Amino acid sequence: MDFYAQERIGLFIDGANLYSAARALGFDIDYKRLHEHFAAKGRLIRAFYYTALIEGEEYSPIRPLIDWLDYNGYTIITKPAKEFTDAAGRRKLKGNMDIELAIDVMEMAPHLDHVVLFSGDGDFRRLVEAVQRKGVRVSVVSTIRSSPPMVADELRRQSDAFIELQDLAAMISRVREASPSEAANHLLETA
Numbered sequence: 795m796d797f798y799a800q801e802r803i804g805l806f807i808d809g810a811n812l813y814s815a816a817r818a819l820g821f822d823i824d825y826k827r828l829h830e831h832f833a834a835k836g837r838l839i840r841a842f843y844y845t846a847l848i849e850g851e852e853y854s855p856i857r858p859l860i861d862w863l864d865y866n867g868y869t870i871i872t873k874p875a876k877e878f879t880d881a882a883g884r885r886k887l888k889g890n891m892d893i894e895l896a897i898d899v900m901e902m903a904p905h906l907d908h909v910v911l912f913s914g915d916g917d918f919r920r921l922v923e924a925v926q927r928k929g930v931r932v933s934v935v936s937t938i939r940s941s942p943p944m945v946a947d948e949l950r951r952q953s954d955a956f957i958e959l960q961d962l963a964a965m966i967s968r969v970r971e972a973s974p975s976e977a978a979n980h981l982l983e984t985a
Contacts, residue, residue, distance in 0.1 A: 797835035801907035808913035809845035818940035819960050824968040829867050831965045843868045846875040846889020896921045903928045916946025933957050
C-alpha cells in the first residue's frame with residue numbers, strides 16, 4: 795500500500811487482536827517503533843489503542859502498557875471486561891471493543907485520508923465499506939501467515955490494502971536485548 799507524504803493517517807489498534815496476531819508470529823510489538831513507522835509515512839493525526847480491562851484487579855499485567863501508551867502519543871480507549879461463567883462452568887471474560895473502535899473510525903473519517911486498522915475481525919468489513927464510501931482509504935494490518943490465519947477473508951477483500959503483520963516485524967518488533975551471559979558468549983565467539 796502506498797502512503798503519501800501529506801495524507802492524514804489514523805491508526806486504530808484492536809489491542810487484543812494485534813497482541814494475538816503478533817504472538818502467533820512469535821514477536822512482541824514495540825509501540826514506540828510502530829508509532830514512528832507510521833508517523834514517517836504521512837501526517838499521523840491520531841493513534842487509538844482499544845482494550846478491555848479486568849475490573850477489581852489490584853494489578854493488571856496490561857496496566858503498564860496502557861500507561862506507557864497514554865504518555866507516548868496514543869489515545870487509549872478502555873472499558874471493563876465482563877466476567878461470566880459459560881455452560882461448562884468455566885470462568886470467561888468478555889471485553890469486546892468493536893463498537894468503540896467503529897464509532898471512533900466514523901467520527902474521525904472526515905479528518906483522515908487513510909485509516910490503518912490493526913485487526914483481522916470480520917465484523918469490521920461493513921465499517922471499512924462505510925469509510926471507503928466517504929473517500930477514505932483503508933489498510934488492514936493482520937496476518938495470513940499464522941495457523942490458522944488471523945484475518946477474516948471478507949475483511950481482507952474489502953480493504954484497499956492488506957498489510958501482512960509479519961512483513962512489518964523488522965520495523966515494529968521489540969528488540970530483545972542480550973542477557974549478560976549471551977553478550978559474553980558473543981564476545982568470545984567473535985574474538
